Amino acid sequence: MILLTGANGQLGQCFRQLAARFPQFAFHFAGSADLDIADRRAVQRFFQQNRPDWCINCAAYTAVDKAESEPAQARRVNVQGVRNLAQACAQAGIPLIHFSTDYVYHGTKNAPLRETDPVSPKGVYARTKLAGERAALAVHPHTMVIRTSWVYAPQGHNFVRTMLRLAADRPELRVVFDQIGTPTYAPDLAEAVLTIIQKVENKEVAPADLSGIWHYSNEGVASWYDFAQAIFDLKKLPTRVLPIETRDFPTPAQRPPFSVLNKGKIKAAFGLTIPHWRESLEKCLQVF
Ligand SMILES: NC(=O)c1ccc[n+]([C@@H]2O[C@H](COP(=O)([O-])OP(=O)(O)OC[C@H]3O[C@@H](n4cnc5c(N)ncnc54)[C@H](OP(=O)(O)O)[C@@H]3O)[C@@H](O)[C@H]2O)c1
Numbered sequence: 001m002i003l004l005t006g007a008n009g010q011l012g013q014c015f016r017q018l019a020a021r022f023p024q025f026a027f028h029f030a031g032s033a034d035l036d037i038a039d040r041r042a043v044q045r046f047f048q049q050n051r052p053d054w055c056i057n058c059a060a061y062t063a064v065d066k067a068e069s070e071p072a073q074a075r076r077v078n079v080q081g082v083r084n085l086a087q088a089c090a091q092a093g094i095p096l097i098h099f100s101t102d103y104v105y106h107g108t109k110n111a112p113l114r115e116t117d118p119v120s121p122k123g124v125y126a127r128t129k130l131a132g133e134r135a136a137l138a139v140h141p142h143t144m145v146i147r148t149s150w151v152y153a154p155q156g157h158n159f160v161r162t163m164l165r166l167a168a169d170r171p172e173l174r175v176v177f178d179q180i181g182t183p184t185y186a187p188d189l190a191e192a193v194l195t196i197i198q199k200v201e202n203k204e205v206a207p208a209d210l211s212g213i214w215h216y217s218n219e220g221v222a223s224w225y226d227f228a229q230a231i232f233d234l235k236k237l238p239t240r241v242l243p244i245e246t247r248d249f250p251t252p253a254q255r256p257p258f259s260v261l262n263k264g265k266i267k268a269a270f271g272l273t274i275p276h277w278r279e280s281l282e283k284c285l286q287v288f
Pocket of ligand 1: 032035
């Protein structure tokens with residue numbers, strides 16, 4: 001059985017929607033009301049009662065700006081919660097698949113980032129996500145940490161839904177053009193993860209080969225400005241997008257200016273083909 005924590009979040013719901021396409025797997029979807037990952041005893045009890053074979057952790061504290069004023073809450077979920085899951089997975093001898101963020105990077109490199117590039121997280125969210133990765137790998141080396149970026153889906157809090165909502169009553173929007181990265185369509189990421197699990201179950205890949213840090217986003221490169229423009233182009237909306245600089249749109253937490261992820265490692269190891277971000281955006285927009 002695959003235990004999926006944080007099942008009602010943006011990414012968690014994508015796994016739920018995909019489950020029917022992977023009938024060979026039994027899932028247990030646990031939302032925050034079913035399992036608080038930061039409660040160590042509850043996690044231990046849950047593992048003893050349910051005996052999962054895999055754990056996919058979609059639970060996280062993701063309010064990037066709010067985290068600046070709630071560091072303890074962010075740490076509780078992103079560090080303590082992740083450590084609890086990793087400990088329970090280590091005890092049960094099962095793999096943990098966990099998600100982290102491109103925000104762990106904040107360097108000056110402007111070529112696609114590799115998993116071995118130096119990290120320099122700025123802000124509470126980014127620092128707690130990095131600490132969570134490290135805590136998980138320290139207690140359970142068979143943790144697969146997938147760093148991803150700019151995640152969106154037809155549901156949840158995300159940039160696509162925000163742009164469409166704002167466009168409904170504003171003729172023009174100002175969007176930063178000096179933060180460069182790649183959007184990730186959450187259903188693509190969920191499908192990649194289930195494909196990887198399938199390869200392990202089919203013995204094409206050893207469970208130990210999942211260990212460590214991996215990158216996943218869609219292919220291609222964009223600024224947030226380009227992303228917004230593509231949303232309005234594809235939806236044929238007349239909204240004008242004006243490029244602005246990050247300094248004109250100050251936020252409590254800093255975002256990395258460049259966080260394009262190099263996906264060479266995950267593609268080569270698991271034979272994945274990753275769609276271009278525009279192709280996946282088009283798919284997502286069909287829902288609206
Ligand atoms: N969204 C992005 O752009 C982005 C970018 C890079 C990486 N990521 C990473 O991708 C992963 C999935 O993100 P997402 O966009 O799906 O986030 P999300 O929509 O905010 O979902 C997170 C889920 O975690 C749950 N949660 C919070 N605290 C919990 C706890 N103590 N125990 C159990 N569940 C808890 C939340 O439930 P409640 O709502 O009930 O609290 C929520 O359903 C996260 O690890 C995130 O850091 C996201």
